Amino acid sequence: MIRSGFTFSIVLFSLIFHNSWSHNLPDTTKYNLVLIVADDLGYGDLGFTGSTQIKTPNIDQLAASGVTFTQGYVSSAVCSPSRAGLITGVNQVEFGHDNNLAENQPGFDPEYLGMPLSQKTLADLLKPYGYVNGLIGKWHLGKEPQFHPLKRGFDEFWGYTGGGHDYFEALPEGKGYKEPIESNFKTPAPLTYITDDVGNECVDFITRHKSEPFFLFASFNAPHTPMQALEEDLALYQNILDEKRRTYAAMVHRLDINVGKIIHSLEENGIKENTLVVFISDNGGPADSNASINAPYRGQKGILLEGGIHVPFILNLPAKYPEGQISNQTVSSLDIAPTFLALASQGKSELKGFSGVDLNPSLTGSTSIELEREIKWKFTISRAIRHGDWKLVSIPDRLPMLYNLKEDPSELNNLALEKSDITQSLLKKLGDWEVSLPHPVFLEGAQWRKRQLSLYDETYQLTQPEKE
Template sequence: MQTHLMLALFFCLTYSLNMLSAAEQPNIIVLLADDLGYGELGCQGNTQIPTPHIDSLARDGIRFTQAYVTAPNCSPSRAGLLTGRIPTRFGYEFNPIGARNEDPGTGLPAGEQTIAELLHDQGYTTGLIGKWHLGGAADYHPFRHGFDEFFGFMHEGHYFVPPPYQGVTTMLRRKSLPGGERGRWLSKNLVYSTHMGYDEPDYDANNPLIRGGQPVNETAYLTDAFTREAVSFIDRHQDKPFFLYLAYNAVHSPLQGKMEDIQRFTQIEDIHRRIFAAMLSSMDQSVGKILKQVKLSGLNKKTLIIFLSDNGGPTRELTSSNLPLRGEKGSMYEGGLRVPFLMRWTGTLAPKQTVNVPVSSLDFFSTSAILAGAPVTQKGDGRNLLPFLLKQETELPQTEFFWRQGRRAALRSGAWKIVQMRGTREKPVWELYHLEDDLAETRDLAKENPEKLLELQTRWNELNSQMKPALF
């Protein structure tokens, strides 16, 4: 890194002064996968589906093995990522789906500052490409939360290709098959399956693809369309500091894989898994094109790139693996909350690092604010990771990880974690695990360690008293 930039970073990291020039403000790119399982990347141990481009971020940067998000499903996790605050602090507890996305009271409150707003006010050009899912009514439009550009959709999901599903193989959930049968019904490029017991959600109902504020007719496979827009954004804004939030809807349902990608996985016998593999491979190719554009623009040493998932993978729905973790999307076990998390900043962060201490998506806000030269208030729940990653400090500040969603709840403190999945809010049934000895959460130690259980229950209740009731 150039000497003047290192000195600027040092003073900014040390004193949190707003003193960086435009040349010293790094670009920030967040690549957010949707419903990706903890064990699905090559760098996370998957040998079945090659992900070389995503894996390169780990090879050339940092892989965090204990990275958490703020909720086990899409919307509140994104609320935590973009605000740097535990979403239940401002009542953002649940995951709106379907028509609920357009309710006038359902969305990210206007009073919550997003990282896009903060970076915009530091002179950054900000862009969101992909999935928003933080309110579909006009009050919650990305333009009203700090984004200068938007290409994507507002609700929780979207078809990658609309009917008649040309160029893809599509697998849809159904309550029943022709003749009232159960199982799978296979045709040339369409598969019906009753394995989940309900129909595919109406993802595209009143949920058009939007450029800015206007619907557009998109003909490309959606991952490819998002890639095209992201490459264009980087190319057009390479002369100024920018923040790009590329929120993929891959590998979220509906399951739709491009034919050419599916043909690369003929060794996978299960068509369900084969479509998933094609979708993940398509996203990996997209990441490769993003990285190529950053390099072509001469921005490698000026750009922090972060890749993570919004929550654990829904294994039964998608086949996504969270191994070696227990649980899946929607669960307060590790498989719902711990996600792949990679970070690359060429020339600044040393390559081939593995960080085994717990971090959170909440930390992204504080870290990015400091990098942009913005003051960090005491309102946030995250930490600035840079002093630790730059070896200026040997340890991260201690923190706890709090979760609440209806009757489900959890708290991690040190190596200990309590989980409430079986009881009710009024009569919780807490389980206790020691994650260093039992990563898969197979041995409930609640009866063996009643004092530790009480300690963590008490702390969860203390933190819970700081939270607000659910807004919707």
């Protein structure tokens, strides 16, 4: 018994010494980086966020085996500015990318109709560390040649530069949703179903680059309009009576299948352990156009209530991050770029100039994210600030709206007058920030402002539907 106990003590000491010693060694691992972005996904439309209708086993497993942030945000309520923030780590309004990207407006120079060239992308920042960078899917950060992803740090591109695409058809001379698929490394085949095509191209990218560090931006357009689904997926959701909701559910189901393909490819190629996979949506679901549900949050795409900016947020890196952790700390899509760069540079980058923060210290237990973290938003007519549990939203036609998100996550009880001291303090912070911002470098059509204002008065589904 004494000998057995002595041996156990030696082994235990060795393990503790090894873990302590290795923890202090420089990290020489080259981590792969995968950023999976859904398009217009409703917060409440995944299994792990509470959906009672849509089955998403692959995304749910990614959450269960990684870290899930219940307080995860994007930096804008619509596609293009949100993507400008996440691909740079800088709040996009701080370099003039306030509006959504659409047709050029009178008085503006079309040469500036895209993410400013002065701004480095995550792909630019990863190049010095030997990363091969691939974008598969949607770009939406400028269609003019100077804004092309291959001129913004990406080595490979398969996809389209616009804001949305038909799921079944791309035409050689097509415009809008029928624009052609581009690729600089192969001749694109005709589309089958674009969600599957994006998934398959991601798998191909992983297979080709498994022996070198890579950054893969898996930029899906599902479940963005047009509402188009495969018959086999529609059949799985035939119990949903609303046709648009049924189509939406089928589209999200197919998205989940292709997220599964990506994860399986990492496993099959033996690189999942050292690959950081992030899953988010670019903004909240546009409930009025794609039948998404942002429950329990009020609001939708286009506005700064929680339903427009509060998104599913998963980080999964088996070699470094805990498994199955659910964090209530407030995080932002602006944190993705510094987190990726810190891993890629093995701590050598100074991480200067980011609006976001490196999440690695909090995920590995060395420090925690500031509990009273302050995040600000501005999108055309709307501006908002969150400080701790308090969130203030300001729009042109009414007094400010103040909510305690811990007690009122659905933002139903406006405390602006009751808590006037907090209202004034947050308004001052927001105002000081806003007047320091540059002018937008382009604008979207004026008709969108009126529509955004009306969305604050809509009634939103705050609970999951009854099972049909």
